Amino acid sequence: MDHYLAHPAGQFNLSNQNTADVLGDVVFTCADVRFNNTEYDGYALISHYIISLDTTYGQYSLCNGYPSVCVSRQERYVGREAAF
16 A cells, blocks of 8 residues: 655654555655745645554544654554545
């Protein structure tokens, strides 16, 4: 499965980060640039990852920032967010 991650330069760890398909990351990145958040969050790169995953989904955890902070009680399964 193809996933994309916007992130600061030099920080490539996928752990506890929100990833997206190409359209999802384009929407996120365009909004980030449009609202001038890039200075605050430091997102400088978009990386492409090909991953395999367990498709048993749990509660969505909002995970943002470096190092990430996740807001959820779910620790076992990865969550799935609704599209915009």
